[in-house]
Amino acid sequence: MSESTSDPKLAALEKSLAALVPVPGRIDRDQLLFRAGQASVRSRPWLWPATTALSIVVTAGLATVLALRPTPAMVERVVYVPSPPSASEPSFQARTTAPMPSTARLDSSIEEEPSLLASSAEYIRERNQAIRWGVEALPPAPSVASATPTPSVESMLGLPERKVEPGSLFPLKF
Amino acid sequence: MMGPEGFSRLVDEHVGALVLYARQWCAAPEDVVQEAFLKLVAQKKEPDHPIAWLYRVVRNAAISASRSAKRRQHHETVAASRGPSWFVPCEAGGLDVESATAALQELPLEQREIIVAHLWGGLTFEKIGPLAGCSSSTAHRRYLEGFLALRKKLEKPCPSQPPIRS
Numbered sequence: 001m002s003e004s005t006s007d008p009k010l011a012a013l014e015k016s017l018a019a020l021v022p023v024p025g026r027i028d029r030d031q032l033l034f035r036a037g038q039a040s041v042r043s044r045p046w047l048w049p050a051t052t053a054l055s056i057v058v059t060a061g062l063a064t065v066l067a068l069r070p071t072p073a074m075v076e077r078v079v080y081v082p083s084p085p086s087a088s089e090p091s092f093q094a095r096t097t098a099p100m101p102s103t104a105r106l107d108s109s110i111e112e113e114p115s116l117l118a119s120s121a122e123y124i125r126e127r128n129q130a131i132r133w134g135v136e137a138l139p140p141a142p143s144v145a146s147a148t149p150t151p152s153v154e155s156m157l158g159l160p161e162r163k164v165e166p167g168s169l170f171p172l173k174f
Numbered sequence: 175m176m177g178p179e180g181f182s183r184l185v186d187e188h189v190g191a192l193v194l195y196a197r198q199w200c201a202a203p204e205d206v207v208q209e210a211f212l213k214l215v216a217q218k219k220e221p222d223h224p225i226a227w228l229y230r231v232v233r234n235a236a237i238s239a240s241r242s243a244k245r246r247q248h249h250e251t252v253a254a255s256r257g258p259s260w261f262v263p264c265e266a267g268g269l270d271v272e273s274a275t276a277a278l279q280e281l282p283l284e285q286r287e288i289i290v291a292h293l294w295g296g297l298t299f300e301k302i303g304p305l306a307g308c309s310s311s312t313a314h315r316r317y318l319e320g321f322l323a324l325r326k327k328l329e330k331p332c333p334s335q336p337p338i339r340s
Contacts, residue, residue: 010321013328016269018293020261022190025204029185032208036181036215 176220185211188225191294192232194260198287199236201243206235226301229291233305269328277327285320288313 129137154161176184189207196203210231214224221227260275278286288306291297292313299317303310 010318010325013321013325014293017274017289017324020269020271020274020294022194022294023260023262024190025193025207027189027193027204027208029189032185032189032211033178033182035208035212037178039212039215 176215176224181211181215184224184228188228188295191290191296192228194294195229195287195290196232196236197260198283198290199233200239202239203232203236206232206239209235223301225295226297226305229295229297229301230305233287273328277324280327281320281323285316285323288317289320289324292317 126138152161189211192207192210193203196206200206210228213231214221214228259271260278261271263271278289281289284306288302291302291305292299297305299310299313302313306313306316308316
């Protein structure tokens with residue numbers, strides 16, 4: 001397609017009209033270039049608003065979690081506070097770390113005690129054995145036959161022995 | 175992306191023609207053209223043909239501004255559109271500026287916008303066709319019809335210059 005007119009009259013008019021310079025108007029060229037520079041820098045206007053919105057959402061979420069978090073259960077804990085050591089009593093640590101007395105020492109101490117403490121010392125000895133070695137380590141219980149005969153009431157009262165017939169456990173007769 | 179030098183050259187070479195093009199529709203063409211240049215800078219990808227892109231943006235914005243202005247103050251818009259001259263007073267040309275402006279203003283808009291886009295914008299008819307919403311051949315036909323009408327109107331040339339020989 002022909003870009004210009006083929007008629008010489010119209011071509012002359014076209015040339016004369018093209019020679020006219022359009023008025024640029026009241027456009028401030030420097031201001032336009034300045035604003036164009038600003039517009040070229042402002043290529044990502046969503047960046048800071050998006051960052052702010054994200055921070056707000058995260059903050060709100062954390063605040064909600066903090067507000068709705070269940071209160072921790074009360075835990076009671078025994079705390080041993082060391083007391084000042086006294087001269088008459090050994091310290092707690094010394095008492096706890098001190099070795100338990102062995103059974104032999106306990107037995108020897110029991111032998112030296114009076115007869116009143118003999119039964120309790122025997123009990124303590126057996127208890128320690130049961131704690132340390134288990135119930136199986138205890139000595140077998142003495143049988144009825146091997147047990148020492150129980151003193152009769154007459155002997156304890158200083159009366160002459162009375163023979164009891166084997167077949168008469170119930171001497172009273174009605 | 176277009177550099178500062180290229181953008182500055184584009185402004186210097188086309189701002190006047192773009193203002194004249196926008197003036198076909200609205201009374202404040204400078205604002206429209208300025209916004210079009212700013213839109214061009216803000217584009218992430220430079221258009222294939224920045225000049226044609228500018229003319230399209232200016233046309234759409236000018237039509238939109240014209241509709242808004244008509245809704246507000248119809249009479250003021252008409253008066254303002256006929257106020258300033260469209261061209262720099264002629265020094266070496268062969269036409270009277272006022273006569274050329276008046277003759278152009280009397281042309282139908284569909285012919286006038288094609289004459290302005292081709293004569294002062296330098297756009298080809300292949301570019302003007304999609305811009306004006308018609309085919310390139312239709313644009314060329316309207317261009318010729320407009321020039322015939324202009325020749326009839328411009329019988330009196332610029333007094334300081336010799337008349338056009340016909």
